[in-house]
Amino acid sequence: MEPDTPKRRLQHQRREEQAAEEQQSAQGRAALQFDSVEELLRYDAAQTAPPPAIAERLQGSLRAEPAPKRSWWQRLFKKAAR
């Protein structure tokens, strides 16, 4: 067995760093295959979430809106029930 010299420790450290870099690179380059444009777009859509800020902003805007004469949900469900 070879003695544990500073040079050997450095080589070992470099090998570990190289392995980590390769692993990181492989993760970023995972191959995907889509049978159609629609499938690709659906995948893209699933990865794209609306920013949470929209919901917060909307809550604020709705509070400032004049209330509908009757709850729009009540009207919606009434129409749907017809």
Next chain:
Amino acid sequence: MHSPVVSDEPVRAAGTDSLQAEPAESGKWQALYEQHSRYVYYLALRMVGDAALAEDITHDVFLKAYAGLDRFRGQASLRTWLYRITINHCHNVQRAWQRRNIITTGDAQTWDTVAANTDSPLRVLEIKELGQRIQRTLDALPDEYKLLLLLVADENLSYQEVASLTEQSADAVRGKLHRARRAFAVEFQKQG
């Protein structure tokens, strides 16, 4: 693939617009937003190609939906109605932008002459920048093709609903869709 329907009646299948369900009042708005906001935001994002603008559009669409329920006659699904508001809003934003900038979008005739094998699968190696690549690809297509592809990608919409949203017949949608897919495939490979 979608199965074409002849009626414009609302789609109320389980998991889509379950209008019969009536949770607590405050929860209804949240449920509507959670069910549809992802689709509205994605359509807006890919139509205008700008995250901040898409955020504004999504906000405005739901605000308009809240204020304009009187115009929702239940003849279409809630998703279709929200998409119609989104498309109109995106067109307004795009028109305002085009007035200030010179734009060069591809026209359909150019793409019609391009040969491509649309049966080949689309292969993606670099996932990290996939969204940007898709955006660049869509931006290179005529607006009509872009919108058709984005709408047809939503499995909740029938060809009839896509036809209604794009103001043409379902047969015209099928014909143009074939060309739109081909154009996308060619451009997507170029952008890779």
